[in-house]
Amino acid sequence: MKIAVYGATGYTAGLVIEELVRRGAEHVPVGRDLSGLRPAFRETAADLRTASLDDPARLAAAFHGCDAVINCVAPFVLHGEPVVRAALAAGVHYVDVTGEQYFIKRVFDVFGEDARRAGVTVMPAATDDGFCGDLLASAVAEQALGGADPAGRTGVIEELTMAHRLVSGGPSRGTMRSALANRDMFASGGLGYADGRWRTGGPARRTHVAFPGDEKPSPVVKFGAPEVIMIPRHVPVRHVEGVTDAALIAALASVTPELVENTPPGPDEERRRAARFTLLAEAVTGDGRRTRGVLEGSDMYGTTAVTAVEAVHRILADTPAAGVRTPGECFPAAAVLDSLAPHGVRWAVE
């Protein structure tokens, strides 16, 4: 496979390119100008391509001959959309590493028909939490409602809560830039789903969550988690919300331009490997039955590189229906989550 990486000079893009190389895939670094690209790729014989975001024709041309593009810009709410449009114009599949709810929702709202017409799959938020969280929710729905085929399920989940816990190894500068551009979203708790509508504001329905290994439930607050936007597309559910601990929301909601500038490009390898994440998906059906999925991993940036490349690989291998799609909608949840075990991802549905 030959994969273009837009924003190739960035921290996450570097890890994505390492993962593409590890899997024997050809990569095409694309960035806004050669002054950044050349020093970053001095050691490789890579086919470097340049295109700024305000030149749609050149941007689409930069993706010609590739099977897919992985978009690694930051922030996505400001710079993500031209890359989606260019992928559609070039007729190549599109995957990204965003964690920004409003951007994800916009991609689903705006590009579905264009993607179907172009015959390509667009999959935003193929990250450690977006990709794994959506697949975990799919596995939980399968257990709660029965049937591996989402189309064949009967019944509805009353409430699905996605709880996140992070032990951060330090954010990248691009993550901080994205947090700054989405500060109000994070401060308000982001979007939740209720009876077919998107809601902002208001407290979380769940106030406490029992994370694995804890003696007692911990207090949580509403969190604009990426997979909240994706789950209602393939899981029959009345309410979906993300929650996390108040300290993470306080950190995301208080990012300033000075903090962004003082953040290093990204955590070094030791700090990356010390980082941990836990995702919980808790479903309650109308009869009060509870089903709980737990997923644990480490190194959020390294895992995101793996999940983004895995998403592209699966799109090319499984050829899901064209359109804007989620991982849980397209891929067998258990098999894909199991395939992440060599990268330290463990999961179970209880």
Ligand SMILES: NC(=O)c1ccc[n+]([C@@H]2O[C@H](COP(=O)([O-])OP(=O)(O)OC[C@H]3O[C@@H](n4cnc5c(N)ncnc54)[C@H](OP(=O)(O)O)[C@@H]3O)[C@@H](O)[C@H]2O)c1
């Ligand atoms: N789980 C998650 O949610 C998760 C995990 C990993 C990453 N991410 C997200 O991934 C994104 C990238 O993070 P990062 O730390 O890798 O960022 P980064 O190191 O700052 O890289 C950003 C890239 O975007 C490019 N860029 C920025 N503005 C541009 C513009 N106007 N035109 C063209 N290119 C532009 C930069 O190019 P120049 O070098 O030319 O400036 C750079 O290549 C962030 O949004 C982050 O939140 C999310």
